[in-house]
Amino acid sequence: MDFELSEEQRQLADSVGRYLADHYDFESRKKIVHSDSGASDAVWKQLAELGVLSIPFSEAAGGFGGGAVDMMSAMQSIGQALVVEPVLATVLAGRLIDRAGSASQREEILPQVVDGTRRLAFAHTEDGGRYRLDHVSATAAKAGDGWVLNGLKRVVLGAPQADLMVVSARTSGSPDDAHGISLFIVAANAKGVTTTPYRNIDNQRAADVKLDGVQVRADALVGAEGGALATIEEAVDFATALQCAEAVGAMQFANDTTLEYLKTRKQFGAPIGTFQALQHRMVEMFVSVEQARSMSYLVCSRVDSATDATERARIVSAAKIKIADACRQVSQESIQLHGGMGMTEEMKVSHTFRRLTMIAQQFGDADHHLDRFAALDAA
Amino acid sequence: MDLNYSPEEAAFRDEVRGWLKDNLPEDLRRKTAAGDHLDKDDLLRWHRILAKKGWVAPAWPEEWGGPGWNVTQRYIFEEECGLAGTPPIVAFGVTMCAQVLLKFGSPEQKKRHLPAIYNGDVFWVQGYSEPGSGSDLASLKTRADRRGDKYVVNGQKIWTTLGQYGDWIFCLVRTDFESKIRQEGISFLLIDMKTPGITVRPLILMDGGHEVNEVFFDNVEVPVENLVHEEGKGWTVAKYLLGHERLNTGRIGGSKRELVRLKAFAAEQTDGHGRRLIDDPRFRDKLTRVEVELMALEITNLRFLDAMRGGKPPGADVSMLKIRGTEIQQALTELMMQAAGPMAAPFKPTGPQDAGDFDDVLAHLAPRYANYRKTSIYAGSNEIQRNIIAKATLGL
Numbered sequence: 026m027d028f029e030l031s032e033e034q035r036q037l038a039d040s041v042g043r044y045l046a047d048h049y050d051f052e053s054r055k056k057i058v059h060s061d062s063g064a065s066d067a068v069w070k071q072l073a074e075l076g077v078l079s080i081p082f083s084e085a086a087g088g089f090g091g092g093a094v095d096m097m098s099a100m101q102s103i104g105q106a107l108v109v110e111p112v113l114a115t116v117l118a119g120r121l122i123d124r125a126g127s128a129s130q131r132e133e134i135l136p137q138v139v140d141g142t143r144r145l146a147f148a149h150t151e152d153g154g155r156y157r158l159d160h161v162s163a164t165a166a167k168a169g170d171g172w173v174l175n176g177l178k179r180v181v182l183g184a185p186q187a188d189l190m191v192v193s194a195r196t197s198g199s200p201d202d203a204h205g206i207s208l209f210i211v212a213a214n215a216k217g218v219t220t221t222p223y224r225n226i227d228n229q230r231a232a233d234v235k236l237d238g239v240q241v242r243a244d245a246l247v248g249a250e251g252g253a254l255a256t257i258e259e260a261v262d263f264a265t266a267l268q269c270a271e272a273v274g275a276m277q278f279a280n281d282t283t284l285e286y287l288k289t290r291k292q293f294g295a296p297i298g299t300f301q302a303l304q305h306r307m308v309e310m311f312v313s314v315e316q317a318r319s320m321s322y323l324v325c326s327r328v329d330s331a332t333d334a335t336e337r338a339r340i341v342s343a344a345k346i347k348i349a350d351a352c353r354q355v356s357q358e359s360i361q362l363h364g365g366m367g368m369t370e371e372m373k374v375s376h377t378f379r380r381l382t383m384i385a386q387q388f389g390d391a392d393h394h395l396d397r398f399a400a401l402d403a404a
Numbered sequence: 405m406d407l408n409y410s411p412e413e414a415a416f417r418d419e420v421r422g423w424l425k426d427n428l429p430e431d432l433r434r435k436t437a438a439g440d441h442l443d444k445d446d447l448l449r450w451h452r453i454l455a456k457k458g459w460v461a462p463a464w465p466e467e468w469g470g471p472g473w474n475v476t477q478r479y480i481f482e483e484e485c486g487l488a489g490t491p492p493i494v495a496f497g498v499t500m501c502a503q504v505l506l507k508f509g510s511p512e513q514k515k516r517h518l519p520a521i522y523n524g525d526v527f528w529v530q531g532y533s534e535p536g537s538g539s540d541l542a543s544l545k546t547r548a549d550r551r552g553d554k555y556v557v558n559g560q561k562i563w564t565t566l567g568q569y570g571d572w573i574f575c576l577v578r579t580d581f582e583s584k585i586r587q588e589g590i591s592f593l594l595i596d597m598k599t600p601g602i603t604v605r606p607l608i609l610m611d612g613g614h615e616v617n618e619v620f621f622d623n624v625e626v627p628v629e630n631l632v633h634e635e636g637k638g639w640t641v642a643k644y645l646l647g648h649e650r651l652n653t654g655r656i657g658g659s660k661r662e663l664v665r666l667k668a669f670a671a672e673q674t675d676g677h678g679r680r681l682i683d684d685p686r687f688r689d690k691l692t693r694v695e696v697e698l699m700a701l702e703i704t705n706l707r708f709l710d711a712m713r714g715g716k717p718p719g720a721d722v723s724m725l726k727i728r729g730t731e732i733q734q735a736l737t738e739l740m741m742q743a744a745g746p747m748a749a750p751f752k753p754t755g756p757q758d759a760g761d762f763d764d765v766l767a768h769l770a771p772r773y774a775n776y777r778k779t780s781i782y783a784g785s786n787e788i789q790r791n792i793i794a795k796a797t798l799g800l
């Protein structure tokens with residue numbers, strides 16, 4: 026039992042933390058968020074140089090072959106600074122290729138992710154499936170040597186910035202079958218791909234991606250035909266673990282800034298933090314974040330060391346339940362304790378609120394994971 | 405970072421688990437599991453078994469009989485005891501009085517009391533709260549007036565847990581009535597409960613159990629050599645005790661065992677239409693949230709231990725273990741009772757003398773639920789714990 030970070034992990038945490046503190050303050054972020062692309066090439070390049078984009082990928086892909094624990098502190102810093110760059114989207118899509126792709130797919134695509142010249146997205150979510158990963162009605166039909174893809178993917182995070190997407194499509198079976206889901210690499214500018222970009226409530230960029238007779242070559246298939254669900258589940262679990270760490274960083278900021286506000290804001294002639302009604306709410310926020318932090322340590326540690334999918338999925342769902350509940354509580358309370366000011370665009374805490382609100386639902390909300398946890402327990 | 409136990413730690417756990425399995429008397433295990441009242445003999449019997457093995461005082465220095473375990477080993481031991489369902493080691497002697505004596509006691513006090521505590525020869529209880537001094541403990545009024553080489557004690561203590569078994573009681577008493585700072589007039593006294601003038605009166609709780617008492621002091625003469633630390637320094641002693649030895653505040657092991665029991669129990673309950681209670685999403689979600697909170701609390705507890713190993717004293721953050729730990733315990737007793745449905749209603753007072761014709765387990769659930777409301781009140785109510793975190797950790 027050891028909670029110490031290794032020397033390398035500490036160095037990454039320090040360098041990412043320092044870089045974001047110096048270059049990703051609230052004002053800088055505002056400019057990026059309001060730019061056309063909603064992301065920054067310079068920040069992306071720097072994150073790559075610091076190692077954020079090489080750590081989670083295998084050595085065969087040009088990465089360091091690290092795990093969730095290695096990424097944990099960097100993700101916390103990303104959460105704290107509310108970074109809008111598509112780190113999670115890229116790591117998630119890249120992991121699908123890294124884990125299931127061929128050697129040539131890995132070697133052709135991932136080194137450019139690692140060096141910061143390429144962003145990826147995972148086009149998976151569809152209407153009517155909520156958080157179920159086995160719900161895929163987009164299709165891929167064999168055509169000559171290759172495949173033809175049709176379907177509509179919704180709210181694809183990072184899609185506006187991605188030049189390649191990993192797209193899930195059904196090569197057999199009906200929309201909710203576990204078997205028959207396949208993954209394909211599709212260029213964002215391929216003929217028949219229509220991307221409708223927009224800004225999400227938390228200022229992350231996403232897009233709906235329409236696939237209309239998109240032709241891809243046989244070598245666009247990632248992994249075994251029809252057998253992608255386990256790959257998807259593993260990668261989404263990994264991304265969820267990383268997002269738990271990101272959430273802890275964002276919640277830590279919400280708590281820090283709320284505590285500061287309680288100490289400085291005066292009403293009735295005294296700092297409002299002297300009022301017990303508010304003190305106890307602040308304490309509950311503090312305790313919740315410490316409990317959430319514990320779960321983020323546990324989930325990152327376990328996705329790295331789990332030897333089977335059930336063990337991994339169980340701990341990921343447990344962590345996400347705690348994180349989602351804490352995200353709701355901390356985000357709502359931080360606004361309430363700030364009073365009217367917390368509602369405004371100009372306070373960072375209102376942006377943290379929005380991000381935490383979305384994290385609570387991304388990759389499955391608490392209800393979804395309560396359901397999954399119970400099912401795994403019964404299995 | 406590695407949240408798995410090391411091979412040495414795992415081996416230690418196996419050793420403890422194996423020994424507990426072989427040495428915990430079956431009748432005590434059954435009584436503890438059922439939530440039956442454990443009487444003085446039960447408690448001391450288990451105490452002496454552990455003492456013989458050398459495990460009764462894990463936190464004591466080796467020169468007084470401690471096993472020389474580090475904090476992780478102590479945690480594992482506590483957790484295994486919880487999982488095995490052993491009777492508790494009553495904290496008032498081994499954990500509280502002894503820690504005070506080890507830190508503040510005179511050589512004579514240590515020699516006189518520590519071996520007796522270790523061997524289970526003396527049953528200690530605690531005299532802190534008073535009718536007018538609960539959360540505001542420093543307002544206490546029980547007085548000890550110095551007369552020559554004796555103190556004469558007058559006043560009343562309340563909520564004296566297991567006071568009916570007490571051989572000795574350690575008390576906070578007021579020795580200075582002039583001091584402007586209330587805390588400065590308080591002293592820490594050890595009192596032999598056989599001394600004339602002491603009356604113990606039971607307070608029966610709503611579960612029917614007799615675990616707390618009122619203790620009255622009427623001109624009780626206490627030799628001055630029973631003063632611990634200096635006169636007027638009792639509050640320092642009490643604060644030390646508060647910050648000390650709260651490793652097991654979260655009661656992780658006991659709650660883990662209770663959770664296993666709850667899952668098994670909820671899997672047995674059906675609604676007559678084939679649905680098991682554990683498959684009812686409304687019930688299931690509540691259960692899972694408790695399980696997750698407990699998983700998190702275990703890691704939080706281990707993080708504190710890790711920090712302590714690194715030399716950081718346990719701070720006010722430990723209050724968090726008390727808050728969440730007791731919330732979990734209460735939620736578990738509530739879900740157990742709820743799981744029993746209409747069968748939770750029949751009342752069987754705790755105590756070995758009762759043998760109802762309905763199932764023992766079921767009959768204990770509602771009293772246990774009622775009894776566990778105490779956990780968020782005792783040992784510094786959860787509101788006081790929040791005050792502590794607000795002040796000491798958050799600087800409010």
